[in-house]
Amino acid sequence: MSAIFEVRNLKRSFGGLAVTDDVSLSMAPGDRVALIGPNGAGKTTFVNLVTGNLKADAGDVRIGGESVTHIDAIGRVRRGLVRSFQVTRLFHEMTPAEHVALAVLQRDGRAGRLFGHFLAMPDVMAEVGDLLGKLGLRELMHRRVSEIAYGQQRLLEIAVALALKPRVLLLDEPAAGVPQSDTGRIEEALADLPADLAVLMIEHDMDLVFRFAKRVIVLAAGAIIFDGTPSEVTRDQRVREAYLGSYANASHAA
């Protein structure tokens, strides 16, 4: 199948240090890719670059074959490239229903409407109820975000991204900071993602990575050092070396 998301020779350095060092990758609709790597490898920076939140020094990004290198972050979202944040970015004074409704309305070009209320828009509410139901947030839909647990906020972060009906979804550590007891929900949500959606997930929890991904990319010091199947990644010598002495090793030993 043709690529829905392509990155070619992406580069960015901070003060002479290459944080993204000639990164290229390509994804097809329906791909489930995990992007892993030690802390500070440049994973979040990669997401910031491809989404246009950060300016790249060089390289090309394509969505559905169209180059978006000279298109800003907002234009890239509108073309179907949606991200979630490693540290939740939600509106604390708003409710989950408002978050999802705002995303749905924005996607349909109705977020600028001056009259009417989303609670009175049956089509919007049906989608809000459906999406929040899938993520187990239905009961909380009218609570303020500041009143709900962090694990639930992470789920809401995913709900907002999904409400935008992306073609490519970049999840930056969706399970980070979620208590072990709640990661099941997140896994269910991941398993339930639309089949034709291309998903790239950054994750440190290797169990989650192995269950989710059909393909694993390893980033170390800004460069891709491995791109292959989950079963190969554990046997790869360079990957082991990259992780040597890092937390991943420690957690395997523990």
Added chain:
Amino acid sequence: MTMATMNDTVATTTAPVKRRSFGRDLAGLAVILALAAIGYLLFPNNLALLTRITAIALLVLSLDLVTGYCGVATLGQAALFGSGAYAAGIAAVHFGITDPLLMLVSGVLGGAFAGLVCGVVILRAHGLPQLVLSIALIHLFHEFANKASSWTGGSDGLAGIAPDPLLGLFAFDLWGRTAYGFGIGLLAVVFALLRLIVRSPFGMLCRGIKEDPIRIRAMGASPRVAIVKMYVLSGAVAGVGGALNAISTQVVGLDSLSFTLSAESLVMLVLGGTGSLFGALAGTIVFMFFEDIVSAANPFHWLTMVGALLIAVVLFAPRGLYGTAAAFVARRREAGR
């Protein structure tokens, strides 16, 4: 779950939310009309002051739209108000448009245009530089009006505004009854419209922008476009206030386009509480009466007292008078559940 039962649960969970806000709309309108009636009964000889308070309330509401709902820092809001006032006045004096409703339309257009200009300029910067830009703008507007004296009357003010009777029926009388009634009517209509707008999808978008513009961008919406749009709306509202001032006082002075008025409107908003239409109204009424009463009682130290009041509010009721009271009531209700 079937579609039917799902819609049912959605309907039952959302109905109370809707009913509550609709109730608050009606309550808000009732409070405005009740206060207007009380004001009329208490100060029948000072309707000019009450009308001025109404016009300033519109200015403070317009400021709340950009500052309270969108988080824009501005000390130049009177540029929108003054532009509305001059537009209405110039329409009457230079173009013979003396129908009050048409003057109002001129004011709305003038204010909205000033809002567009200010919005586009102010959004070039953030934080402190944004504040400085807004101050620069109000001074430029002021200076422009001063220099274009053949149109604006310069420092003498634009005099000779003689509006026709409202709807051809109610002449603007010496006691200012018509002007007061007209003003209260305008305030009620604007308030009702703004209640709808702040709850609309657009209002929700703006609240999101105020909390986290980066999140809004990640949803594919442009904070800049939304805030410029809000600025135009804000200008229209301020323009209503400006036109009301021009129609009721029959002159437009440079003070309507001043830094002082801009700063005072911000003080009133903070006093009442930002991000709430009720707060904007409460702040205006308290400040204007305080100013009137205290300046009459002690003309030398009234500004000191206003300063002291403001410091007290900022220190002890940082959400403003209305904001703090509303939070207090909400806490009591929460505790009572």
